[in-house]
Amino acid sequence: MSAVRVGGTEPGGEPAPIVALQRALAGEFERDPRGPRAAAILGAYARQHVDWRGFAHFAPGCYTRNLVARTEHYELLVLCWQPGVESPIHDHAGQHCWMAVLEGRIEEVHYAWPEPDARGAMRARGSRVFEAGQVAYIDDGIALHLVRPADGRLGVSLHLYARPIERCLAYDAATGAVLPRQLTYHSA
Numbered sequence: 288m289s290a291v292r293v294g295g296t297e298p299g300g301e302p303a304p305i306v307a308l309q310r311a312l313a314g315e316f317e318r319d320p321r322g323p324r325a326a327a328i329l330g331a332y333a334r335q336h337v338d339w340r341g342f343a344h345f346a347p348g349c350y351t352r353n354l355v356a357r358t359e360h361y362e363l364l365v366l367c368w369q370p371g372v373e374s375p376i377h378d379h380a381g382q383h384c385w386m387a388v389l390e391g392r393i394e395e396v397h398y399a400w401p402e403p404d405a406r407g408a409m410r411a412r413g414s415r416v417f418e419a420g421q422v423a424y425i426d427d428g429i430a431l432h433l434v435r436p437a438d439g440r441l442g443v444s445l446h447l448y449a450r451p452i453e454r455c456l457a458y459d460a461a462t463g464a465v466l467p468r469q470l471t472y473h474s475a
């Protein structure tokens with residue numbers, strides 16, 4: 288584990304781990320926008336480093352989206368989850384999405400896309416809990432999902448979107464109604 292340093296350099300002149308992560312991701316997406324090594328890069332960072340803590344800001348009763356880096360190719364965010372909160376069921380606007388768990392355990396619940404004109408409760412298609420250091424991946428070809436901390440405890444996760452996502456579609460769990468959603472940052 289390295290000391291918490293944000294955006295600077297380590298004492299030896301090496302870039303801070305989260306800066307090295309951004310460089311690795313930039314190189315990865317320049318080589319291939321599908322990011323074949325993105326999960327491995329993200330997981331290696333999540334298992335070894337803690338300087339993401341400089342981007343972790345919690346707010347009562349909700350989850351926060353804290354921007355680490357954004358380029359034309361990708362967007363990197365630290366999400367902080369209070370116990371008991373959850374994301375809406377949502378899509379990913381045609382983009383690739385990876386999530387590495389940084390602290391706690393994070394549950395992902397998959398949902399099928401609703402049939403056109405269907406109304407009624409959304410049906411979960413399965414769920415999985417990810418441990419610290421594990422990486423989840425989703426895109427619109429796989430499913431819709433919601434994300435929440437497990438065990439009634441807080442959680443922190445590192446989210447990578449390629450390309451960046453400004454708007455997505457959220458779905459009302461009880462009715463399946465579509466709710467267009469503009470994505471914002473709690474800190475940047």
Ligand SMILES: [Fe+2]
Nearest residue numbers: 377379384432
């Ligand atoms: Fe998501």
